[in-house]
Amino acid sequence: MKINKEKISGTIFLLIALSALSVLALITVFIFIKGVPIIAKVGFFDFVFGMVWDPGNGAFGIFPMIFGSVTVTLGAAVLGVPIAICCSIFLAEFAPAVLSNIVRPAIQLLAAIPSVVYGFWGLLFVVPAIRNHLGGPGLSILAGSIILAIMILPTIISIAEVSLLSLPRHYKEGAYALGLTQWQTIRSVLLPAAKSGIVAAIILGIGRAIGETMAVIMVLGNAVAIPQSILDPARTLTTNIGIEMGYASGDHQQALFATGIVLLVIVMILNAFAQYVTRRK
Amino acid sequence: MIQQSKIVIKDLNFFYQKKQVIRDFSLEIPSNEILAVFGPANSGTTTFLRTLNRLCDLIPGARMEGEILLDGKNIFDPDISVTELRRKVGMVFDVPTPLPMSIFDNIAYGPRLGGKKTRASLTDGVEKALRMAALWDEVKDRLNTPALRLSGGQQQRLCIARVLALEPEVILLDRPCSALDPVSTAKIEESLKQLKEQFTIIIAPHNVQQAGRVADNVAFMLMGSLIENGPTGKVFENPQDKRTSDYITGRFG
Amino acid sequence: MKISSRTAQRIAKTLIWASALFVIVILLAIIIFILIKGVPEISWQFLTEIPRNMGRSGGISSSIVGTLLVTAVAVIIATPFGVGTAFYLTEYTREGKVTRIIRFSAESLSGIPSIVYGLFGFIFFVMYLKLGWSILSGGLTLAVMILPTIIRTSEEAIRTVSYQYREVSFSLGGTKWQTITRAVFPSAVRGIAVGVILGIGRCVAETAAVILTAGSALRMPESIFSPTRTMAEHFYILAREGISMEKAYGTAALLIIIIFIINVVANMLINRYVAKGH
Numbered sequence: 081m082k083i084n085k086e087k088i089s090g091t092i093f094l095l096i097a098l099s100a101l102s103v104l105a106l107i108t109v110f111i112f113i114k115g116v117p118i119i120a121k122v123g124f125f126d127f128v129f130g131m132v133w134d135p136g137n138g139a140f141g142i143f144p145m146i147f148g149s150v151t152v153t154l155g156a157a158v159l160g161v162p163i164a165i166c167c168s169i170f171l172a173e174f175a176p177a178v179l180s181n182i183v184r185p186a187i188q189l190l191a192a193i194p195s196v197v198y199g200f201w202g203l204l205f206v207v208p209a210i211r212n213h214l215g216g217p218g219l220s221i222l223a224g225s226i227i228l229a230i231m232i233l234p235t236i237i238s239i240a241e242v243s244l245l246s247l248p249r250h251y252k253e254g255a256y257a258l259g260l261t262q263w264q265t266i267r268s269v270l271l272p273a274a275k276s277g278i279v280a281a282i283i284l285g286i287g288r289a290i291g292e293t294m295a296v297i298m299v300l301g302n303a304v305a306i307p308q309s310i311l312d313p314a315r316t317l318t319t320n321i322g323i324e325m326g327y328a329s330g331d332h333q334q335a336l337f338a339t340g341i342v343l344l345v346i347v348m349i350l351n352a353f354a355q356y357v358t359r360r361k
Numbered sequence: 362m363i364q365q366s367k368i369v370i371k372d373l374n375f376f377y378q379k380k381q382v383i384r385d386f387s388l389e390i391p392s393n394e395i396l397a398v399f400g401p402a403n404s405g406t407t408t409f410l411r412t413l414n415r416l417c418d419l420i421p422g423a424r425m426e427g428e429i430l431l432d433g434k435n436i437f438d439p440d441i442s443v444t445e446l447r448r449k450v451g452m453v454f455d456v457p458t459p460l461p462m463s464i465f466d467n468i469a470y471g472p473r474l475g476g477k478k479t480r481a482s483l484t485d486g487v488e489k490a491l492r493m494a495a496l497w498d499e500v501k502d503r504l505n506t507p508a509l510r511l512s513g514g515q516q517q518r519l520c521i522a523r524v525l526a527l528e529p530e531v532i533l534l535d536r537p538c539s540a541l542d543p544v545s546t547a548k549i550e551e552s553l554k555q556l557k558e559q560f561t562i563i564i565a566p567h568n569v570q571q572a573g574r575v576a577d578n579v580a581f582m583l584m585g586s587l588i589e590n591g592p593t594g595k596v597f598e599n600p601q602d603k604r605t606s607d608y609i610t611g612r613f614g
Numbered sequence: 615m616k617i618s619s620r621t622a623q624r625i626a627k628t629l630i631w632a633s634a635l636f637v638i639v640i641l642l643a644i645i646i647f648i649l650i651k652g653v654p655e656i657s658w659q660f661l662t663e664i665p666r667n668m669g670r671s672g673g674i675s676s677s678i679v680g681t682l683l684v685t686a687v688a689v690i691i692a693t694p695f696g697v698g699t700a701f702y703l704t705e706y707t708r709e710g711k712v713t714r715i716i717r718f719s720a721e722s723l724s725g726i727p728s729i730v731y732g733l734f735g736f737i738f739f740v741m742y743l744k745l746g747w748s749i750l751s752g753g754l755t756l757a758v759m760i761l762p763t764i765i766r767t768s769e770e771a772i773r774t775v776s777y778q779y780r781e782v783s784f785s786l787g788g789t790k791w792q793t794i795t796r797a798v799f800p801s802a803v804r805g806i807a808v809g810v811i812l813g814i815g816r817c818v819a820e821t822a823a824v825i826l827t828a829g830s831a832l833r834m835p836e837s838i839f840s841p842t843r844t845m846a847e848h849f850y851i852l853a854r855e856g857i858s859m860e861k862a863y864g865t866a867a868l869l870i871i872i873i874f875i876i877n878v879v880a881n882m883l884i885n886r887y888v889a890k891g892h
Binding site for chain 1 (some may be wrong): 626
């Protein structure tokens with residue numbers, strides 16, 4: 081009787097475990113079912129590279145949004161990655177225990193703040209600052225990049241810090257024994273050794289930035305044209321869905337699902353890449 | 362009067378993935394005596410103990426050939442219940458491992474696995490086990506406090522009591538005193554000498570001297586093979602194999 | 615221009631300390647601003663009255679209840695599946711094709727943007743399963759969203775449980791099921807709880823996924839089939855439509871306070887967990 085109980089519990093656990101897989105499959109299936117028809121109708125290249133998004137007149141080109149997503153995310157990476165890496169080095173190498181017990185929870189809290197609050201704060205502080213000091217409407221790619229940079233700090237810092245901390249201690253000790261300064265050790269020994277973890281952290285941070293919606297809606301300005309400079313407003317793949325889903329129907333709604341497909345594909349690629357980078361370690 | 366051997370090991374070969382860890386091991390272990398199986402690191406003593414209660418089954422890629430007879434029955438027979446076997450052949454590990462629960466719950470863990478439920482039916486067994494492990498007097502007033510609060514030596518005696526609560530026939534001890542101070546070690550060695558009246562005891566000592574202190578019989582293992590075995594006095598004073606005498610005198614280790 | 619190594623060290627050190635300072639300053643800037651503007655709004659009426667006049671007056675009690683219910687649904691559903699999956703991965707399998715696929719699925723799920731979860735929830739729960747815009751739809755969508763987090767933290771917690779506990783339980787004659795339920799789970803439960811609590815935090819903060827699935831109704835929900843508007847959603851609508859800045863600040867402040875408490879609880883659990891010697 082006991083043997084049967086073992087087998088039953090094993091099977092139950094297996095079924096439960098397959099839930100993660102089946103959920104992923106469900107999501108992919110349903111989003112694809114809803115979105116593929118419109119891509120077929122409009123044509124893949126016209127959809128992805130089309131310059132005009134005007135659902136009222138049947139134009140479904142999402143390239144301006146792809147451009148917006150990419151630029152905002154790149155901006156966020158340029159601004160955020162250096163700060164994040166420095167901060168992770170701080171936690172791993174420089175911080176006395178008292179300070180790391182303040183900084184680490186602070187980072188956790190930063191990660192927990194709702195994205196709408198970030199957007200709101202950005203709208204009240206960052207946007208006017210840009211408008212007054214740099215020109216333009218303030219609602220801009222720059223604003224989006226700044227806010228996103230702050231939002232992805234926790235993601236990058238936590239993973240990068242873990243990578244640095246998990247390095248064998250003798251790397252550091254060997255370098256010091258050779259007379260290297262702390263910074264030289266970090267730069268030439270520790271960072272290269274933790275490279276795969278840090279790269280994975282950055283990729284995941286970028287993934288988060290590309291997927292962010294609410295904060296970006298509030299500060300990006302949501303103009304459906306390709307921006308000419310970072311002070312121009314823009315729209316991303318995510319904000320496109322977020323803004324229009326509330327009232328879209330028919331082809332329009334399908335096109336938004338198709339936008340979702342593009343997002344899904346981009347994020348899956350990033351994720352696979354991050355997993356690959358970590359495995360290669 | 363010929364004593365029936367409690368455990369008979371015949372041509373045991375044990376493989377872990379591609380590596381062979383125990384070679385052509387044959388030995389008869391008499392009951393109600395203390396056997397010490399000793400040897401340098403990686404001789405296979407730990408693996409050997411784990412074959413006796415089939416804890417080796419848990420290791421991925423484990424494969425064995427040969428027979429181990431407990432009271433005449435091969436423990437690897439398909440109709441043997443592994444869980445029953447492990448209650449008959451209990452094990453104490455090298456690091457004290459109290460489960461994160463109260464002292465009482467630790468001792469009662471085994472009997473509870475076997476289906477005993479009511480506190481009344483468990484209390485007597487717990488007291489008996491703690492007395493046999495020479496721990497009762499020290500903990501009788503705090504049975505419901507966490508076991509992790511005990512000292513290292515007390516925790517190890519708790520682990521012994523935990524095994525005793527199942528009323529086993531054989532007790533295996535894998536370097537039980539390696540993490541303990543000399544006073545605790547002495548207390549445990551004393552208990553073992555008394556316990557052998559009721560149980561068959563097999564110990565892998567963490568040094569040769571412990572074998573000399575507690576064991577009736579010893580077996581010397583080197584790289585998975587049984588080199589020599591016999592009564593303690595005889596093997597230590599008059600070793601037949603040069604490797605045995607080299608190891609005992611400390612020429613290598 | 616060659617900088618001496620000592621100068622380089624000094625510059626690097628300054629920048630690195632500055633980055634940490636930056637993080638703290640930004641955090642304080644955001645939180646203090648919201649709290650200063652919002653806490654004065656939080657009164658007994660704010661907490662107990664439902665919104666009136668599109669949210670210009672009254673309180674946000676219906677939002678609070680809605681948020682609680684949606685989160686509860688999400689956690690009640692996601693936790694058994696997440697913990698069960700974690701147990702399966704650690705206890706019942708060796709690393710192989712099946713585990714790799716399951717783990718890959720869980721990792722991929724964790725990277726999906728919340729708006730895509732919203733799309734999925736809309737098309738699957740609201741439309742296909744005909745649950746409509748409701749607390750149930752929103753909760754199920756959030757459950758799917760926090761599932762990977764719970765799997766990951768649970769798996770870590772279970773793995774940290776000393777292999778020795780498992781060995782001990784087996785050596786005392788335990789079966790796999792007994793070992794899991796009596797030895798492994800009690801030791802891992804605290805780590806698992808941390809994952810669940812962090813999942814709760816995510817649910818409370820989430821907007822994009824609920825806006826498409828839970829609806830946007832301001833009245834007090836009657837059952838889990840009623841639509842609702844969570845606090846984060848309410849804050850977003852108030853702020854973006856410019857309906858009422860004061861109420862917006864108040865909602866945001868309450869949100870931040872709740873999230874802060876959740877984080878503190880999670881941290882307390884983590885510290886006690888570590889102190890116990892794991």
